[in-house]
Amino acid sequence: MxxxxxxxxxxxxxxxxxxxxxxxxxxxxxxxxxxxxxxxxxxxxxxxxxxxxxxxxxxxxxxxxxxxxxxxxxxxxxxxxxxxxxxxxxxxxxxxxxxxxxxxxxxxxxxxxxxxxxxxxxxxxxxxxxxxxxxxxxxxxxxxxxxxxxxxxxxxxxxVAAKAPAVRPDRIDQDGAFGRYFIGHLLHRAHNAAFAELRREYRRRGLRSSEYTVLVSLGLGDGCTRDALLARAANGGVDLPLEAIEQLLARGHLVTEGEMLHLSAAGRQMLTELMAVAQAVQLHFEDSLTLAEMTQLNHLLRRLSEVAPRGRH
Ligand SMILES: Cc1cc2nc3c(=O)[nH]c(=O)nc-3n(C[C@H](O)[C@H](O)[C@H](O)COP(=O)(O)O)c2cc1C
Structure with missing residues (x-):
């Protein structure tokens, strides 16, 4: 040796x-x-x-x-x-x-x-x-x-990550074990929990989830056309109904300038309030998880989007 x-x-x-x-x-x-x-x-x-x-x-x-x-x-x-x-x-x-x-x-x-x-x-x-x-x-x-x-x-x-319990294939149909471990279900549950407070707040302000998405998508940059806005939302995985834009225009949260859509002062104010709620939720997560867990979570969620199977259509 x-x-x-x-x-x-x-x-x-x-x-x-x-x-x-x-x-x-x-x-x-x-x-x-x-x-x-x-x-x-x-x-x-x-x-x-x-x-x-x-x-x-x-x-x-x-x-x-x-x-x-x-x-x-x-x-x-x-x-x-x-x-x-x-x-x-x-x-x-x-x-x-x-x-x-x-x-x-x-x-x-x-x-x-x-x-x-x-x-x-x-x-x-x-x-x-x-x-x-x-x-x-x-x-x-x-x-x-x-x-x-x-x-x-x-x-x-x-x-350290706890070893996930193995799911025995022969038990999947018997006790719904697979349903408890399916990553899609876990993400859905976590998503609902993470959005609960924000959802309550935008609903209290009379917004539907698609309208909230319009506000956030418009808040991400300067004004844009309807098509660009739909594309921005689609990029985040959301199929926006055109009706959501019309509703917000009718209620004065959006304004048009030629082809371009912008947030009105009232729309921007509402978005600012909702983002404050989102930030409080984020702070809560940062307080409850360690820095290492937050880093790992961020990394894994991004990886999941990268490796997710794409639809056939
Ligand atoms: C994860 C890790 C474990 C290490 N374990 C040892 C070890 O057990 N013993 C050792 O002599 N060097 C070990 N090293 C290398 C020393 O840390 C490295 O050589 C360092 O320069 C030694 O400091 P010194 O040069 O000031 O003595 C390890 C390095 C890393 C990154």
Missing amino acids: TNMREDRKKAFRNALGNFATGVTIVTTRDEHGRPVGLTASSFNSVSLDPPMVLWSLALESPNMAAFRRASGWAVHILSADQEELSNRFATRGIDKFAGLDIQDGPEGAPFIANCAARFGCRPTFEYDGGDHAIFVGEVIDFVHSERAPLLFHGGKYGQ
């Missing part, structure tokens, strides 16, 4: 990469009291009683001396929104602690805030681990939060 060919090395690394891990930052202070740290995924639990953990450091690391002489080091399990910190602490030769408010934990190592968990350790053993040194430490202090952890797998970051 010592003279592994390059392609074998790569294959070995790829095989190891199939072991999904969390991501940690290990910190300590060097002989001058300067903070040092690096990103490490080699962390593992060793013993419950006494509480012990391990991680390994590449022998070539410029931080080897600091960790060897340290009287304390700390392992920080990163949370899902700390990807930037992970990249920063995996970059050699930069000021990794720039802008961080560094306090020390009880073991004397820098404390990185907002992690999923932190283990402050007293070093107990160092083992030879080939081109790495394996550090084992006794945990003398730990903290734990509800934050979801950052994951690493196959060279990419990830985050």
Whole structure:
């Protein structure tokens, strides 16, 4: 194994990469009291009683001396929104602690805030681990939060998602299980829930859903022709009846200028009020979901539109 060919090395690394891990930052202070740290995924639990953990450091690391002489080091399990910190602490030769408010934990190592968990350790053993040194430490202090952890797998970051229960094909017709997992139904339910408050508000103002769509579509840009407006709505997946435009014209929410349709002052005022409701709903979602969940949700919804089967007609 010592003279592994390059392609074998790569294959070995790829095989190891199939072991999904969390991501940690290990910190300590060097002989001058300067903070040092690096990103490490080699962390593992060793013993419950006494509480012990391990991680390994590449022998070539410029931080080897600091960790060897340290009287304390700390392992920080990163949370899902700390990807930037992970990249920063995996970059050699930069000021990794720039802008961080560094306090020390009880073991004397820098404390990185907002992690999923932190283990402050007293070093107990160092083992030879080939081109790495394996550090084992006794945990003398730990903290734990509800934050979801950052994951690493196959060279990419990830985050925890509960495994969806498999639907047994033979049960589909018996108990309607498929209906509960069909992505179309789930989206429909989520759409209804997300729009409930907004729908109540535009209905209270005497608008139907197609008329609301006209207001929003016109609000997206300057005035446009009827055809362009229908095309804009169709782009968002809505088949607008022409009648919706005529209704809004009759009620004075739209005005015409030659061929062009515009929002009237009253129409713009109504749209502004409705967008304030939409923003409050959005804020509610942002408060209720983590940043990582919001990012993932955005990404998945866009992907879903891209990969959805197109109709045959
Ligand atoms: C997800 C991830 C996991 C890593 N795990 C380790 C590890 O367990 N041990 C190690 O020595 N380097 C590991 N590295 C690489 C170091 O973070 C990187 O080499 C860094 O430059 C080391 O800091 P230093 O050069 O200041 O010592 C990892 C990098 C990433 C992105």
